Amino acid sequence: MIRVALAEDHTPLRVRLADFLSRSGTVRLVAVAANGHELLDALKRLPEAERPQVVVMDLEMPRLDGIATTATLRELYPSVEVLVFTVFEDDTRLFAAIEAGAAGYLLKDQPLTDVLDAVEDVHAGGSPLSAPMARRLLDTLRPPHPEANPFDLTDREIEVLRLVVAGHTNTEMADALGIAFATVKTHVRHIYEKLHVSTRAEATRTAIRRGLV
Amino acid sequence: MIRVALAEDHTPLRVRLADFLSRSGTVRLVAVAANGHELLDALKRLPEAERPQVVVMDLEMPRLDGIATTATLRELYPSVEVLVFTVFEDDTRLFAAIEAGAAGYLLKDQPLTDVLDAVEDVHAGGSPLSAPMARRLLDTLRPPHPEANPFDLTDREIEVLRLVVAGHTNTEMADALGIAFATVKTHVRHIYEKLHVSTRAEATRTAIRRGLV
DNA sequence: CCCAATATCCCCCGTTTGGGGGAACCGTCC
């Protein structure tokens, strides 16, 4: 039996979900709350052996929303995993939840049995994510490359830019590349023009942030 | 009916999976291959209207493995989505697959019906991920913060570092912070000492790469 | 065949940086 707590402000859903989870046979509800504050309060009262292993957490709740609650919860009890269960499909909330320490992110358009599966996944050390949310995650992970050179830098210029980012002086670069100091300066100047910057620090920032190196 | 192609080198599984998918009623198999080369070959022969919408892809295959095949495939036919189906649980392969353009990553320890669900998810624009793999993803997404300041920078120094990264000169920073030029230089010098660098470009690189800003 | 792009090199000059030194002030903690 997995010990589970539930935080959900919408009463009908809370009751239905609590009921469903209780009857499942694989989980045992140790706390049910209508908002984050209530949940944290309930957990404070529970003896350690009764603490939930997984918390099913709504995001939009009065008196401490799901994100804040998750952050606090994970701070106080790092061993308690949080499974977010929400209607919100935006990536802002998704990333905030992940940042706060959520282990899973489930959308409410899924059948209740999926919640049960997800609770089991979380308890087993996994991170169930609804497919649409996982897509957003992958899409943000990927972009770095698609068009890695939007600045029209030449091969040589990229080579020089790498050395700039590595912190080399023009003289060092001239040695390393076997060209004259003056040539390095020219390359650097062209790089600045193309990146619309005027110092090494700015060029370095742009290069790293835009994945040019 | 979702048009699906299958690439899997292990014959018994390939046959079983092909059989299962065919009988499902929701997908139609337009190609079955035992390796990446064979798959690409098959796709080349298909008219555009017959091209699969989703490819179920094994990773370990002779003659072009799943990662390389995925990359090529996505290059040639960007509209074809790839669902990776593998035994490999390591994050190296997971990230390589994502990088190559995979839309989903399923582990082989799951029932065949999950593959069908996943194909539907992918077709619907989602990214089904096995819970253990999603966890690895989240864990790599999170670490940046735990100890964001391993260099013992003071508040003031971080403030200055931010401005350095933004490309400001010492004079500009002095104005912005309402302190003397000399003081800015002192802060910058201390930052260099703590970061073990000696130029703005290096400081900028370190600051960004280590999440100091 | 010529043109545009790329890479190479040079001069000049003012500004900025990096690093060496020193010193004062102010909280806080012991």
Place this chain on the structure above:
DNA sequence: GGACGGTTCCCCCAAACGGGGGATATTGGG
């Protein structure tokens, strides 16, 4: 009350940088 870390300020000077100009050679298209 003294030590300590953090912040503030100053002097000096060589090295590096940023930007202005111009020049030559090669190469691959149009």
